[in-house]
Amino acid sequence: MKAKSPDALKQFLINQVLLDPNRLENERLEKELSYISRERVNNPIIYVGMGTCGLIAGAGKTFKAIQEYIDDHGIDIELIKGGCIGLCSAEPIVDIQLPGKSRISFGNVKQDKVQYLLDEILNHNIPDLQTIGQYKNDISQPWEGINPIFDHSFFSGQQRVLLDNCGLIDPVSVEQYIARGGYWAFADTISSLTPKGVCQLIEESELSGRGGGGYSTGKKWANTLKTFSDQKFLVCNAVESDPGSYMNRVIIESNPHRLIEAVIIAAYAIGATKSFIFIRQEFKLAIERLEKAIENARGYGLLGHHIFDSGVNIDIIVKRGARAFVCGEETALNNSIEGKRAMPESKPPYPSEKGLWNKPTIVNNVETLFNIPLILKNGPDWFKKTGTDNSKGTKLFTLSGKVKNYGTIEVPMGTTFRDIVWKIGGGTSGKQKFKAVILGINSGNYITKKNLDNRIDYEELKSIGTSLGSGGFVVIDESTCMVDLAKYFTNFFKNESCGKCIPCREGTARLLEIMEVVTQRPGKNNHFQSLERFKGVMQLRSLANVMRDTSLCALGKSAPNAILNTLNNFKEEFDAHIFERKCPANVCRDLRVFSIDVDLCTGCTACYKKCPVDAIIGSARHPHFIVEEKCIGCGLCYDACKFNAVLIQ
Amino acid sequence: MPPSIDSILERFPNKQREDLIPMLQEIQDEFGFLSEEIINHVGAYLSISVNKIYGVATFYDNFRFGPTGRFHIRLCHGTACHVAGASTFIQELEKQLKIKSGETDKEGLFSLEVVSCVGACGLAPIIEINGEYFTQLTSEKLNDILQSFRIKDQDIYES
Numbered sequence: 176m177k178a179k180s181p182d183a184l185k186q187f188l189i190n191q192v193l194l195d196p197n198r199l200e201n202e203r204l205e206k207e208l209s210y211i212s213r214e215r216v217n218n219p220i221i222y223v224g225m226g227t228c229g230l231i232a233g234a235g236k237t238f239k240a241i242q243e244y245i246d247d248h249g250i251d252i253e254l255i256k257g258g259c260i261g262l263c264s265a266e267p268i269v270d271i272q273l274p275g276k277s278r279i280s281f282g283n284v285k286q287d288k289v290q291y292l293l294d295e296i297l298n299h300n301i302p303d304l305q306t307i308g309q310y311k312n313d314i315s316q317p318w319e320g321i322n323p324i325f326d327h328s329f330f331s332g333q334q335r336v337l338l339d340n341c342g343l344i345d346p347v348s349v350e351q352y353i354a355r356g357g358y359w360a361f362a363d364t365i366s367s368l369t370p371k372g373v374c375q376l377i378e379e380s381e382l383s384g385r386g387g388g389g390y391s392t393g394k395k396w397a398n399t400l401k402t403f404s405d406q407k408f409l410v411c412n413a414v415e416s417d418p419g420s421y422m423n424r425v426i427i428e429s430n431p432h433r434l435i436e437a438v439i440i441a442a443y444a445i446g447a448t449k450s451f452i453f454i455r456q457e458f459k460l461a462i463e464r465l466e467k468a469i470e471n472a473r474g475y476g477l478l479g480h481h482i483f484d485s486g487v488n489i490d491i492i493v494k495r496g497a498r499a500f501v502c503g504e505e506t507a508l509n510n511s512i513e514g515k516r517a518m519p520e521s522k523p524p525y526p527s528e529k530g531l532w533n534k535p536t537i538v539n540n541v542e543t544l545f546n547i548p549l550i551l552k553n554g555p556d557w558f559k560k561t562g563t564d565n566s567k568g569t570k571l572f573t574l575s576g577k578v579k580n581y582g583t584i585e586v587p588m589g590t591t592f593r594d595i596v597w598k599i600g601g602g603t604s605g606k607q608k609f610k611a612v613i614l615g616i617n618s619g620n621y622i623t624k625k626n627l628d629n630r631i632d633y634e635e636l637k638s639i640g641t642s643l644g645s646g647g648f649v650v651i652d653e654s655t656c657m658v659d660l661a662k663y664f665t666n667f668f669k670n671e672s673c674g675k676c677i678p679c680r681e682g683t684a685r686l687l688e689i690m691e692v693v694t695q696r697p698g699k700n701n702h703f704q705s706l707e708r709f710k711g712v713m714q715l716r717s718l719a720n721v722m723r724d725t726s727l728c729a730l731g732k733s734a735p736n737a738i739l740n741t742l743n744n745f746k747e748e749f750d751a752h753i754f755e756r757k758c759p760a761n762v763c764r765d766l767r768v769f770s771i772d773v774d775l776c777t778g779c780t781a782c783y784k785k786c787p788v789d790a791i792i793g794s795a796r797h798p799h800f801i802v803e804e805k806c807i808g809c810g811l812c813y814d815a816c817k818f819n820a821v822l823i824q
Numbered sequence: 825m826p827p828s829i830d831s832i833l834e835r836f837p838n839k840q841r842e843d844l845i846p847m848l849q850e851i852q853d854e855f856g857f858l859s860e861e862i863i864n865h866v867g868a869y870l871s872i873s874v875n876k877i878y879g880v881a882t883f884y885d886n887f888r889f890g891p892t893g894r895f896h897i898r899l900c901h902g903t904a905c906h907v908a909g910a911s912t913f914i915q916e917l918e919k920q921l922k923i924k925s926g927e928t929d930k931e932g933l934f935s936l937e938v939v940s941c942v943g944a945c946g947l948a949p950i951i952e953i954n955g956e957y958f959t960q961l962t963s964e965k966l967n968d969i970l971q972s973f974r975i976k977d978q979d980i981y982e983s
Contacts, residue, residue, distance in 0.1 A: 228944040231957040263946040418902030418941035456849065456886055457942070497845055497884035500940070514844040516883040575904045575945035582946065613903060649903050649945070663906050667940070673883075764912075814963065 184211070185475060188353045193362040194483065212344070212354035215314055216274050219252045219297065224268035224342055226259030226428045227421075227460050228582075232266035233285055240289040241269070250297070258429020260342030262329050263582035265307055268342070271296050277315045280307040280324055310343075329580040332598040334561065334587045336569050337545045341429035341583075346464050349471040352432040358477060360551040361436050365443060365485045368551075373444035374400055377547065380555035381567045386412060386503075386540030389633050389643070399445045399527045399535045408536040409442040409450035410512070411544055414496050414503045416455060417615070418667070420647030422571040423541040425583045427454070427461040431468035435491065437544035439478065440551065442489045445537050449490055453508055456495040466493055500671035503645075504728045505530075505538040507673070518675045519728035542571055542646070562588035565634040576613075576649035579604050584648075586631065593627040596650055607652035611744070615644015619664050619737025621657075623744050641740075656762035657745040658752050662690040664737035672730065679731030682722040686735060689715055693752050694763040696808075712753055716742060761823050767808040768824045773798040775820035782812035782821060828854060829862060833869050844870060848881055857888040893928045893935035895973050900950045902941030908948040913961060914938060920970065933977055934970075 179187060192198055192208070209215045223229070223238045238256065245252050260268060265282030269292065272278035282305040284292060295302035301318060308324030311317050325331060344351045352358065364373060378393025399407060411434065415423045427434055434452070442450045454462055469491055472478055480488045494512055501507045504519045509531050511517040530536025546568060550558045559567050566588040572595070575581045579601030586595060592612055596602065603609050612622040620641035622629070629635055636642055651660075669683040689711035697704055719735030726732045742749060751757045758766040771782070771791075776798040783791045783799055790806040793799030801812070813821045832850050836843040847866060852858055858881060867874040881887040899917065901910050918924055921934050928935035942950055947959035951969070958969055 227942075228946065231942070231944040231947060231950070231959060263944070416940060419904050419945055421941070421943035421945070424943055457939070495846065495849055497849060497886040499884050511845065512842065514841040514880070516880055573945065575948070576907055647903065649907065651907055655907050660906070663903075663911070 184350060188350060189475060189483075192353055193358055194366075196363075198359075208354040209314065212351050213253075213272070214312065216253075216272055218274065219250070220255065220272045221252055222255045222257035222270040222272075222342075222345075224259055224266060224270075225256040226425055227458075228263045228425075229259055229266045229268065230460070232263075234267035236286040237267045237269065237284055237289060240286040241293070244289060244293050255345045258340075258342050258344070258346045259425050259583065261338055261425070261583040261585075262307065262327075262580065264580050265305065268307065270342075272315075273297075273299070275316055277309045277311055277317045279309040279318055279321060281305060282307045328601060329582070329584075329599055332590075332594055333585050334569055335585050336549060336561075337426060337542065337571060338429075338583065338585045340433070341426060344430070346429050346431055347467040347471060349432060349468070349475055349477075352430075353475075356552065357432055357548070358436050358472075358475075360548040361440050361477070362483065364440055364551055365482060365487050370400055370444045370446055371397075373440065373551070376555055377444070377550060380550045380558040382543065382546055382550060382558065383566065383633065384540060385542035385546075385570065385643075385646075392539065392543055395527055396441070396445050396537060399537050402528060402535045404535050406449070406534045407445055407447040408531045408534060409438060409445060409447040410505075410508065410531070410536055410538045411438055411450065411452040411541060412503065412505065412508060412538050413452055413454040413458070413461075413541045414508065415458075415541070415645070416496075416498070416500045416503055417645040417647055419575060419613075419649050420573045420615075420645045422573045422583045422646055424455075424458050424461050425573075426545060426571070427458070427541065428464055431461075431465045432472065433545055433548060434465070434541060435468060435472050435477070437547040438491055439482075439489045440547050441537065441539060441544060443487055445535075447537070448488045449492070451492050451494050451512055451531075453494045453496055453502070453512060456498060462493060462495065469493070499673070500667075501673045501728070501730050504730065507728070508538060509536060516673070518673050519730070521727055563630065563632045563635075566632045570631060570643070570646070572646050572648040574600055574648045574650070577603050577605055577607070577609075577652045577654075578650045589630045589632055591628050591630050592622050595648065596627070600650060603650065603652050605652055605654065607654045610651050610653050610655060611657075613647070613649040613651060613660075614641065615647060618642065618644040618733040619661070619740050620644055621740045621744055654760055654762075656758050656760040657741045657748050658690070658694060658758070659760075659762045661737040661741045662687070662694060665690050665734070668730065668734035672734070676725075676727040676731060678722045678725040679727065679734060682718060682726070682731070683734050685711075685718060686715075686722075686738060689718075690738070693749075694758070695765045696756065757824075764808050764810065767810065768803060769801050769806055769808070769810070769812060770803075770822050770824060771799050771801055771812075772820045772822055775818050777818055777820075779817070781815040781817065785811040785815040787811065829865060833866070839870050841870070841872065844872065844877065844880060845884075848877075848887060852887060857891050859889075890928065891932070893933050894977060895933060895953050896935050896937065898937045898939050898942070898952045899925075900940075900942045900948070900952075901938045902943075902945060902948070904945035905941075905948040905950060910949040910961075912963075913949060913951070913966060916963065916966065933974070 198204055213220055223234050225234045267284050268282055269284040270278055270280045292302050306321055308327050309318050309321045311323045374393055374397040382392045383389045384392055413423055438450050496502050499517045502511050502517045505526050506520040507517040526536045526538055528535055562568050569585050569587050571585050574584050584599055614620045614622055626639055665687045669687045672679045672683050674680045692708040692711055719739050722735045723732050748759055751759050756766055761767055778796040780795050788805055788807055790802045791799050836847055851862055863874055863877050867877050917936055921929050923929050923936055925936050925938040949961045950959050
């Protein structure tokens with residue numbers, strides 16, 4: 176097939192694909208689209224997974240090495256900066272597709288392996304490197320002896336609907352996105368559906384907000400559509416400041432056009448002409464790709480005035496957040512867009528009635544929006560097929576921590592936690608045993624061993640006293656101290672509290688004070704500290720409960736969760752810290768006491784030299800001793816000893 | 825006042841309150857931090873009191889009011905990094921560089937910032953120095969990295 180000029184391609188994609196209602200019956204079109212979407216290729220094509228996690232793992236250097244190889248050999252190869260397929264543990268990932276052959280995916284391709292990889296593969300040999308798998312389809316010949324990629328244990332337990340294009344396409348290319356069925360839903364919507372019809376369809380699909388609230392998206396939209404106002408706004412919340420969850424960033428980086436399509440459909444559905452995508456400033460790559468994609472979409476007339484002669488005007492403005500955790504709260508986020516401090520406000524009135532500049536404003540999370548084009552394209556019944564009675568569709572998680580396979584995953588609602596940790600994650604990575612899953616990171620929801628067979632479902636999680644939260648899924652093992660972790664969360668909330676309401680501002684500070692004295696050794700002759708410690712321990716639970724009941728926004732309400740959960744699920748660890756002043760996992764530095772095993776010590780003086788406070792005494796070739804009163808528990812001696820002679824008590 | 829500040833301000837012809845944060849972000853991207861002089865200038869341009877601008881700018885963690893070092897260290901302290909032992913590295917960096925998080929050392933060589941999550945949790949613990957990432961840190965790696973930057977600085981100085 177001959178390549179079209181950019182202008183001809185644009186006219187073709189708009190007139191014969193987006194605006195043609197009979198496109199599905201046209202077989203010839205399908206073939207043409209498969210060339211545009213690069214499912215069929217005339218020349219070899221190479222994708223390098225260049226999401227942020229890929230780049231951190233060294234994909235930038237790999238890309239450069241491939242570019243140099245192509246330049247040196249003068250071969251006609253299309254090299255594309257791709258997105259992230261989700262398997263972060265195999266980054267940098269390089270996909271190669273030769274004409275007529277299936278696309279094949281290699282993991283851990285550092286720059287030094289590039290030459291060997293390309294030498295072999297361009298001669299149709301499979302190099303002796305880590306292969307993740309190949310993408311099988313009807314139009315290309317498969318490689319022998321290579322498994323289909325979706326048979327990989329990481330992918331086989333997933334149902335990839337939102338992630339379908341991620342890692343497979345050139346993220347910013349509007350052509351590839353349209354050729355794969357993108358913007359079709361939008362083109363059909365503005366030509367054949369009323370805003371009310373869109374709201375009804377979404378309500379029928381039972382899609383609920385993925386930002387943590389879980390409220391029906393369709394109902395929320397319908398209420399705003401009914402409200403009379405000269406101006407309405409749609410805001411996409413892409414703040415995602417919860418440490419440990421980054422799936423929204425991954426889908427924006429890898430498939431920004433789907434977000435744009437969703438935003439313009441949502442804006443159309445509620446009657447908004449202006450929409451904001453509020454995104455964290457640190458997501459530099461996501462911002463860059465989003466802006467580029469918006470520019471490309473604008474070139475196709477998908478944004479702006481009078482879109483496709485329908486009389487619909489929609490514009491998107493990308494706003495960079497200036498880093499404040501509380502911006503994830505919708506009223507705080509609106510204040511930040513208005514150029515004020517991101518302080519939350521008490522509700523009601525909800526933003527859907529009085530939001531940005533007191534106009535009706537819908538705030539939707541990225542993941543919620545990502546579902547919208549798919550629901551409109553495939554129908555609400557298609558969406559309802561996946562999931563449980565109470566929760567429909569799929570859910571994204573960022574799987575990390577002590578598991579073998581980590582990355583961004585998508586599972587149908589109703590999957591059990593056990594399946595995610597062992598089937599997809601491949602089990603714990605270290606020698607230690609599984610301890611818990613931290614779900615929703617900073618809301619401090621723990622899934623312990625006894626809850627592993629619970630399903631991911633709004634109602635079921637509520638019944639065990641937790642919620643989905645932000646989508647971070649950190650697996651921890653026995654080497655983590657839960658009290659130390661609770662202290663970490665409390666410290667985070669203390670730093671991020673906006674300070675508007677007293678329960679949160681003073682409560683987080685006091686909680687941290689208590690957690691600090693619990694994880695410290697008593698100072699010398701410091702009776703006052705003992706009393707404070709006793710008082711604090713007594714107050715802990717009631718203080719946490721008061722904060723949860725009286726704080727203004729979700730930040731203050733969820734701040735004490737980590738402590739309450741630890742008290743409920745890991746009480747014995749708290750007891751060990753409080754009564755025995757011991758840290759069972761040996762994490763809390765101040766509680767560690769070191770000693771030296773006289774039989775194992777060879778007197779090599781390595782520990783003696785490292786000790787910063789001269790707490791180790793002894794001479795060369797004779798066993799050393801640690802003076803307990805002087806020791807600060809830094810553990811340098813423990814790390815320095817090659818003979819395992821330093822013991823932690 | 826350098827000429828480029830006016831060119832940044834000109835990009836916001838509507839002079840509205842909502843322009844404040846993007847404006848400060850662009851200025852900081854250009855100059856590295858927000859000086860008193862710049863804030864006065866922005867206040868005059870937008871007709872917003874300087875107190876209010878400081879009120880907004882100090883609320884957000886992104887804004888700095890002093891220059892960073894030649895090597896700006898950003899240490900990730902997300903949950904996955906914490907579980908992998910990032911807090912040890914904070915203490916170690918603070919001890920070695922003799923500065924606290926958010927400060928710059930006396931020679932203006934290193935500045936340290938603890939950030940909440942860079943989003944590559946699988947490779948924890950992570951630090952970033954001037955855009956270059958170092959993953960799966962250990963104490964030895966950290967020492968080598970700092971040393972390599974000290975040497976790099978000397979090379980620049982001597983050349």
